[in-house]
Amino acid sequence: MLYCFAMDNALIHEILPVGWLQCNCSVVGDPETREAIVLDPGDEVERIQEILARHGLTVRAIVNTHAHIDHVGGLRKLHDATGAPVLMHSEDLELYRALEMQAAWIGMPVPEIATVDGLLREGDQVRWGRFAANVIHTPGHTPGSLCLHLPACGERSRTTVGEGTARGERGRTTTEAGKLFAGDTLFAGSIGRTDLWGGSFDEIMRSLQTKLLALPDETLVFPGHGPATTIGRERDSNPFLSR
Ligand SMILES: [Zn+2]
Numbered sequence: 001m002l003y004c005f006a007m008d009n010a011l012i013h014e015i016l017p018v019g020w021l022q023c024n025c026s027v028v029g030d031p032e033t034r035e036a037i038v039l040d041p042g043d044e045v046e047r048i049q050e051i052l053a054r055h056g057l058t059v060r061a062i063v064n065t066h067a068h069i070d071h072v073g074g075l076r077k078l079h080d081a082t083g084a085p086v087l088m089h090s091e092d093l094e095l096y097r098a099l100e101m102q103a104a105w106i107g108m109p110v111p112e113i114a115t116v117d118g119l120l121r122e123g124d125q126v127r128w129g130r131f132a133a134n135v136i137h138t139p140g141h142t143p144g145s146l147c148l149h150l151p152a153c154g155e156r157s158r159t160t161v162g163e164g165t166a167r168g169e170r171g172r173t174t175t176e177a178g179k180l181f182a183g184d185t186l187f188a189g190s191i192g193r194t195d196l197w198g199g200s201f202d203e204i205m206r207s208l209q210t211k212l213l214a215l216p217d218e219t220l221v222f223p224g225h226g227p228a229t230t231i232g233r234e235r236d237s238n239p240f241l242s243r
C-alpha cells in the first residue's frame, strides 16, 4: 500500500537552499525503505549528498521542476554520484539544452549537462519507497514547469472538542495536509516571473487558478525559493491570486 503522509514523522523532508540564487533543493525520503527523491539539485551537490548519507537514503529519482540554471546546475553531478534517473518535462528540454546561454546571461560557469533519462507529464506519478506523488504541469514561468503533489492521506479521524462531540465521540473526519513542491510557479506572497524565455503571464495565471488553487487550503507549499506557505494563505493574501 502506498503512503501519503498523515504524520510528518512518516516522511523525511530536508530543504536545502543551494547556489547563489538560493534555489530550494528538497530531499524527500521514506524513513522505512530509505528510498528518496531529490528535487531541483541546483548546486552544492556535496551538501545534498551529506544529507542523503546522514539519513542513509538511496535516490530513486532526481526530479526537476523546470530547467532554469539555478534548479538544474547539479543534475549531472548528482546523477553521476547516485545513478538515479534525471526527470523533467519535455517542454523544458530546449531550455535545458541552452544551459550554456543561461550561464552566460548570469555570468556563471557552465555546469556539465546531464542526460535526461525520463520525461514527466501531467498525471504521471513519481514513486519511491511507500510514496507516490503526482505530476502537475504548470506552464507559465517556463513552458515545462511542473509541480509535484504528494496528496494527503485521504481522511483521518480526529477527536474534536465542541458541539456534537460529547461523550468523547469521534469528531468530523479531517483531511490532513498534502504537500506541493511548487518550483518557481508559486511563492509565498508572489508568483514566478514570466518575462524570461518561454514565459507567459496568461499561462501561469491559468496554471495557478485551474490547478494549484484547486488543491485543499491546508496543502503545504514548498516554493523553489524562499519560505514555505499554504494554498489557503496564498488564496487569501497573495496579491496575484486574491480576489
Ligand atoms: Zn525559474
Ligand SMILES: [Zn+2]
Pocket: 023, 068, 070, 071, 184, 224, 225
Ligand atoms: Zn528559480
